[in-house]
Amino acid sequence: MIDLKNVTKIFSDGKEQITAVDDVSLSIKEGEIYGIIGYSGAGKSTLVRTLNGLEKPSSGEVIIDGNNLSALKGGDLRKERQKIGMIFQHFNLLWSRTVKENIQFPLEIAGVPKNEQEEKASELIQLVGLEGREDAYPAQLSGGQKQRVGIARALANDPKVLLCDEATSALDPQTTDDVLDLLVDINKRLNLTIVIITHEMHVIRKICHRVAVMEGGKVVEEGNVLDVFKNPQKEITKRFIRQDTDPDSEDTDEILAQLIKQYPNGRIVHLTFHGTGAQAPIISTISRKFEVDVNIIQGSIQATQETPIGSLYVQLLGEETALQQAIAEFNRMQVETEVIEHVADN
Numbered sequence: 001m002i003d004l005k006n007v008t009k010i011f012s013d014g015k016e017q018i019t020a021v022d023d024v025s026l027s028i029k030e031g032e033i034y035g036i037i038g039y040s041g042a043g044k045s046t047l048v049r050t051l052n053g054l055e056k057p058s059s060g061e062v063i064i065d066g067n068n069l070s071a072l073k074g075g076d077l078r079k080e081r082q083k084i085g086m087i088f089q090h091f092n093l094l095w096s097r098t099v100k101e102n103i104q105f106p107l108e109i110a111g112v113p114k115n116e117q118e119e120k121a122s123e124l125i126q127l128v129g130l131e132g133r134e135d136a137y138p139a140q141l142s143g144g145q146k147q148r149v150g151i152a153r154a155l156a157n158d159p160k161v162l163l164c165d166e167a168t169s170a171l172d173p174q175t176t177d178d179v180l181d182l183l184v185d186i187n188k189r190l191n192l193t194i195v196i197i198t199h200e201m202h203v204i205r206k207i208c209h210r211v212a213v214m215e216g217g218k219v220v221e222e223g224n225v226l227d228v229f230k231n232p233q234k235e236i237t238k239r240f241i242r243q244d245t246d247p248d249s250e251d252t253d254e255i256l257a258q259l260i261k262q263y264p265n266g267r268i269v270h271l272t273f274h275g276t277g278a279q280a281p282i283i284s285t286i287s288r289k290f291e292v293d294v295n296i297i298q299g300s301i302q303a304t305q306e307t308p309i310g311s312l313y314v315q316l317l318g319e320e321t322a323l324q325q326a327i328a329e330f331n332r333m334q335v336e337t338e339v340i341e342h343v344a345d346n
Helices: 044-051 074-081 099-109 114-127 143-154 173-190 201-207 225-230 235-245 249-262 275-279 282-290 320-332
Strands: 002-012 017-028 033-037 059-064 084-088 161-165 193-198 210-215 218-224 267-274 293-303 308-317 336-340
Touching: 002 044, 017 044, 017 059, 017 210, 017 218, 033 044, 033 173, 033 201, 044 059, 044 161, 044 193, 084 143, 099 114, 099 143, 114 143, 143 173, 161 173, 173 193, 173 201, 193 201, 201 225, 201 235, 201 293, 210 225, 210 235, 218 225, 218 235, 225 235, 225 267, 225 308, 235 293, 249 267, 249 293, 267 320, 282 293, 282 320, 308 320, 320 336
Parallel strands: 033 193, 033 210, 084 161, 161 193
Antiparallel strands: 002 017, 002 059, 210 218, 267 308, 267 336, 293 308
16 A cells, blocks of 8 residues: 655755655555654654655655655645545644534535535544534544544545554543544544554554654664564664553663662563463463562553553572573563663663
């Protein structure tokens, strides 16, 4: 559905050149929810603007549904952009228009007859769960309701692709989950390809099938969400995952550092479980079998689109041979195992 081929975007003010997107190549499948994550300045928002033609790449190609957007101009580009919906962090609603009128606005621009506009708007209001709020104005809506209007408006022209640029960043955690659940429902009902731009790994974990991690304008890691969570390769990816699985990661790091110093002959191990392993009594099995003491430091179980993932930090104490055998057994039981020798400074 979406192919980015060596996309680079360079901004210049005449004196200095800034490479916002640096030679990015990605392939996103039809009907997939694809996440692009990075901190501020990583280039992710610029990248998403190349996907709908708001930014033209300095080099490379943006191909959507077989059409090279980067080669289109004028009316041809506008026509293709109608196939791409977009929702924003701050909703971008027309404050002088009602919910229904906001949703109809793209159809007005496209010249759709009035009766068809109203029929489509009513259908979308039901889809996003805003029945009874048709005549409300944005100022009368909660943040979650405003974003639902934004989603409905983005779907008005029956797009093939929905782009979400930090669409939940202005929402509280519960409302964020509600909006993410709605996006999953829309994805399944309409087989809609959705691209999520975010700096929150929680968003990626909850609804995405695959993820690309951006840093300094480049994609530094990419893969299935479950694989990336199980075995992150880059430090920035590990940092995102730590922030998601352990909101108090600085406190955990302090405890880990103290235990490493206090018990130099023990082992601090980070375990990652998935599937049925996330709910199995693996720790007690290991403790009994190898006669090692297990001190649980911090843990959590969280959901992804595919399967639950468990993250657990433990301290193993016992004879050296027993510790080695216990760690080998974790690996044999298909538990991702990382022995932590030291804790990096924050």
